Amino acid sequence: xxxxxxxxxxxxxxxxxxxxxxxxxxxxxxxxxxxxxxxxxxxxxxxxxxxxxxxxxxxxxxxxxxxxxxxxxxxxxxxxxxxxxxxxxxxxxxxxxxxxxxxxxxxxxxxxxxxxxxxxxxxxxxxxxxxxxxxxxxxxxxxxxxxxxxxxxxxxxxxxxxxxxxxxxxxxxxxxxxxxxxxxxxxxxxxxxxxxxxxxxxxxxxxxxxxxxxxxxxxxxxxxxxxxxxxxxxxxxxxxxxxxxxxxxxxxxxxxxxxxxxxxxxxxxxxxxxxxxxxxxxxxxxxxxxxxxxxxxxxxxxxxxxxxxxxxxxxxxxxxxxxxxxxxxxxxxxxxxxxxxxxxxxxxxxxxxxxxxxxxxxxxxxxxxxxxxxxxxxxx
Numbered sequence: 001x002x003x004x005x006x007x008x009x010x011x012x013x014x015x016x017x018x019x020x021x022x023x024x025x026x027x028x029x030x031x032x033x034x035x036x037x038x039x040x041x042x043x044x045x046x047x048x049x050x051x052x053x054x055x056x057x058x059x060x061x062x063x064x065x066x067x068x069x070x071x072x073x074x075x076x077x078x079x080x081x082x083x084x085x086x087x088x089x090x091x092x093x094x095x096x097x098x099x100x101x102x103x104x105x106x107x108x109x110x111x112x113x114x115x116x117x118x119x120x121x122x123x124x125x126x127x128x129x130x131x132x133x134x135x136x137x138x139x140x141x142x143x144x145x146x147x148x149x150x151x152x153x154x155x156x157x158x159x160x161x162x163x164x165x166x167x168x169x170x171x172x173x174x175x176x177x178x179x180x181x182x183x184x185x186x187x188x189x190x191x192x193x194x195x196x197x198x199x200x201x202x203x204x205x206x207x208x209x210x211x212x213x214x215x216x217x218x219x220x221x222x223x224x225x226x227x228x229x230x231x232x233x234x235x236x237x238x239x240x241x242x243x244x245x246x247x248x249x250x251x252x253x254x255x256x257x258x259x260x261x262x263x264x265x266x267x268x269x270x271x272x273x274x275x276x277x278x279x280x281x282x283x284x285x286x287x288x289x290x291x292x293x294x295x296x297x298x299x300x301x302x303x304x305x306x307x308x309x310x311x312x313x314x315x316x317x318x319x320x321x322x323x324x325x326x327x328x329x330x331x332x333x334x335x336x337x338x339x340x341x342x343x344x345x346x347x348x349x350x351x352x353x354x355x356x357x358x359x360x361x362x363x364x365x366x367x368x369x370x371x372x373x374x375x376x377x378x379x380x
Contacts, residue, residue: 052294053280060338078359083359108130137186143155153184186228216235235247236271290352297330
């Protein structure tokens, strides 16, 4: 074979011998089968259908996906291989390490623990001087943000290593609210902290500079829930049954009254964040009446009248003189009630929805309630 007359074949054989010491046998005796055609999105296990693509096909189960032994669900975190469900007043600081932060103790102290072992490894009294802590959030393992009755948003430096709290120090107190701070949201991508208060306002803070940016005013009651869209930077704030949508610069985009009864106050809110360009993305709210409501933003065109004293030129239609303006509206797409889904009727005393989350593929919507149960909704 080495005496092959074809120079290319001879070079190839010598290369095999030089690299592998032998000439490999032929592995395939038949041509490869042709590739199948492109699969449609969502038709294979590798690309499941996002739940908000087919809202009318969403179904839940009779039994909860997860159930806590005590208290309402405070946070649901969807990791790559598991779903973490936490009680009220608990926060998963950084999922890869399973570090758990807890607050709400009678002496206003806080605790750090291991989620896997369910054991606390540190108790800190650093928060005691700042009144009762009501909310907390964290953009990373080295930063903790807390707030509560003191009206001050506190940003803390943390050093946690191998189930040991080696450092906790106040980096900066942020002053601006005049009443109790009720909820927090943070986005490391947009370097943004959002705080909501009983004073009927939200304040935007720069996460890097730890400075005031602007205030979101005009709420009719205290703020009950906040969320930041990591793709667009838009902010959702909830006050009673009202849902507000803002830009990062504090401009109000739209507001809607979600109330469908006396107990429709919004307790939690979340964005779907699959692709920034996907117009099918939705906003999900969990309400005190036990119903999950799904909203989509739509654009409507309105006409702005021109000045009345402006004369019309010959042949100009009056409608041409008026400018067009596009306004965003929040449209209710779907209401999800577990009681109605399982019994075909609405329960009057459904437990309040206290936490929301989406799986990483957006194929599953998870909702936690005041009875400590988590139910899932998926497309059939």
